[in-house]
Amino acid sequence: MNYQSGTIIGASALADARRVFDRQHDLSRRESPPSLELRRDRLAQLRALISGHAEELAQAVSDDFGVRSRTETQLMEIAPSLGAVDLAMKQLPRWMAPERRRVAPNLQPAKAWVRWEPLGVIGIISPWNYPLQLAISPMVDAFAAGNRVMLKPSELTPRFAELLARLVAERFDEGEAAVVTGGVEVGEAFAGLPFDHLLFTGSTAVGRRVYQAAAANLTPVTLELGGKSPAIVCPDYSLAKAARSIAWGKWVNAGQTCIAPDFVLAPADRADALAEELIAQAKRSYPAIAGNPDYSSVISERHRRRLQGGIDEARRSGARILRHEDAGAEAEGKIGPTVVLHAPADGVLMREEIFGPVLPIVSYRTLDEAIAYVGERDRPLALYCFTNDRAAEERVLGRTLSGGVTLNGTLLHVADESLPFGGVGPSGIGAYHGREGFRRFSHARGVHKVGFVNALELLGPPWGRAAAAVGKMLVKG
Ligand code: NAD
Numbered sequence: 001m002n003y004q005s006g007t008i009i010g011a012s013a014l015a016d017a018r019r020v021f022d023r024q025h026d027l028s029r030r031e032s033p034p035s036l037e038l039r040r041d042r043l044a045q046l047r048a049l050i051s052g053h054a055e056e057l058a059q060a061v062s063d064d065f066g067v068r069s070r071t072e073t074q075l076m077e078i079a080p081s082l083g084a085v086d087l088a089m090k091q092l093p094r095w096m097a098p099e100r101r102r103v104a105p106n107l108q109p110a111k112a113w114v115r116w117e118p119l120g121v122i123g124i125i126s127p128w129n130y131p132l133q134l135a136i137s138p139m140v141d142a143f144a145a146g147n148r149v150m151l152k153p154s155e156l157t158p159r160f161a162e163l164l165a166r167l168v169a170e171r172f173d174e175g176e177a178a179v180v181t182g183g184v185e186v187g188e189a190f191a192g193l194p195f196d197h198l199l200f201t202g203s204t205a206v207g208r209r210v211y212q213a214a215a216a217n218l219t220p221v222t223l224e225l226g227g228k229s230p231a232i233v234c235p236d237y238s239l240a241k242a243a244r245s246i247a248w249g250k251w252v253n254a255g256q257t258c259i260a261p262d263f264v265l266a267p268a269d270r271a272d273a274l275a276e277e278l279i280a281q282a283k284r285s286y287p288a289i290a291g292n293p294d295y296s297s298v299i300s301e302r303h304r305r306r307l308q309g310g311i312d313e314a315r316r317s318g319a320r321i322l323r324h325e326d327a328g329a330e331a332e333g334k335i336g337p338t339v340v341l342h343a344p345a346d347g348v349l350m351r352e353e354i355f356g357p358v359l360p361i362v363s364y365r366t367l368d369e370a371i372a373y374v375g376e377r378d379r380p381l382a383l384y385c386f387t388n389d390r391a392a393e394e395r396v397l398g399r400t401l402s403g404g405v406t407l408n409g410t411l412l413h414v415a416d417e418s419l420p421f422g423g424v425g426p427s428g429i430g431a432y433h434g435r436e437g438f439r440r441f442s443h444a445r446g447v448h449k450v451g452f453v454n455a456l457e458l459l460g461p462p463w464g465r466a467a468a469a470v471g472k473m474l475v476k477g
Contacts (some may be wrong), residue, residue, distance in 0.1 A: 006129065069293060120148070126201050188209075227379075229259055
């Protein structure tokens with residue numbers, strides 16, 4: 001693959017992708033599953049690739065965005081990726097160990113166990129918003145499970161994609177891992193390769209197309225999609241504390257986080273106060289927007305227009321808009337933290353995933369009303385609930401469903417590698433991270449070993465009286 005030539009689009013990139021796939025596929029069928037040592041070595045290579053180039057990687061991501069906080073890239077992308085490697089390195093012996101199962105009396109004497117086998121070749125399609133973490137984290141799980149990996153990063157972060165392609169090519173044989181760069185055309189062809197599993201992270205709309213392409217090959221998928229993740233502030237909870245957590249989770253990466261709170265459900269008599277508190281918190285966190293390296297740009301002009309269009313539409317319909325912005329923000333491709341009260345229910349902001357620094361507040365009168373509001377909509381990727389009342393917490397958890405949850409905080413469930421991460425319904429299919437990631441990219445192969453005698457075979461056929469008696473006994477209940 002030509003990694004020097006910038007974005008590769010066209011027949012040669014597609015032919016290269018096919019050739020690499022064939023090589024990985026062939027090796028995965030010919031070679032035994034990699035040993036613990038080999039898996040650990042691949043993970044160590046991945047670790048070195050990231051930690052040895054952390055500055056360069058953060059710079060490439062920032063250049064792709066316009067401005068992307070280096071500290072955020074360190075904290076939210078590089079550190080969690082290294083954390084995932086370290087966890088896998090440590091836990092691998094436990095994860096790989098075959099699991100004994102209890103054999104039912106009618107099949108005794110016998111032994112049974114599950115072997116966690118590598119699937120073979122894993123395809124990963126990743127988005128631009130956390131380009132490093134969302135590429136590396138699935139790679140860690142796929143390597144841990146003993147697979148080979150092909151990755152297609154987003155064309156919206158081209159400098160990062162080219163850098164990662166080069167670094168991966170330096171450290172891995174293309175039979176183990178390869179990066180295929182390119183746009184939608186390459187993505188489509190990539191999704192059509194007959195992988196043993198395909199993990200896609202991106203929008204629900206593209207996820208549908210990827211699922212269809214994979215279905216043609218009966219390729220199983222993990223779809224990590226988006227959606228409108230609600231934050232419910234319960235009446236008992238401190239507004240200042242809730243605002244601090246919501247502001248943190250919303251305006252990191254300028255709201256371009258798949259699990260960012262998309263909108264807030266607040267008690268009707270506190271919605272205005274919460275809006276003021278959120279903007280005050282935004283001003284404390286980001287005293288300036290223009291020239292502030294901590295506050296990220298919106299990725300593209302198209303996304304900025306979409307967000308601004310949503311704000312303008314809400315204003316026209318009488319919504320109250322609170323905004324923290326300064327001159328020059330626009331020139332840096334930034335939209336300042338924006339809170340919207342009374343956004344129209346049928347407008348862009350309440351219909352679509354926002355995926356930017358705009359935060360509508362929806363007011364509710366009773367907690368049941370807030371729960372019903374969530375239940376009437378697509379099952380979200382994340383849900384946040386702020387309360388110290390255990391009964392309210394249980395009511396919200398018991399009567400809603402989302403991919404994951406952080407209570408009294410935001411975003412943290414994704415950072416907790418001890419938890420599965422994924423969506424449900426339109427927000428995704430399947431989960432990965434940690435042990436769930438290892439299992440996602442493994443085949444759970446059931447093995448039954450016959451003991452000193454095979455009782456069922458002894459019974460017949462021909463089926464005699466003994467078989468009939470055993471049959472009667474087994475079906476008696
Ligand atoms: P996107 O769906 O536009 O693109 C994602 C990837 O798919 C890119 O690499 C792109 O090149 C590729 N692609 C585009 N069209 C394709 C096609 N027809 N076939 C195959 N591949 C194709 O998403 P995006 O704009 O990069 O990311 C934003 C979305 O991702 C948001 O909806 C967000 O919520 C979601 N997201 C989800 C998670 C998660 O973990 N669940 C994480 C981050 C982002």
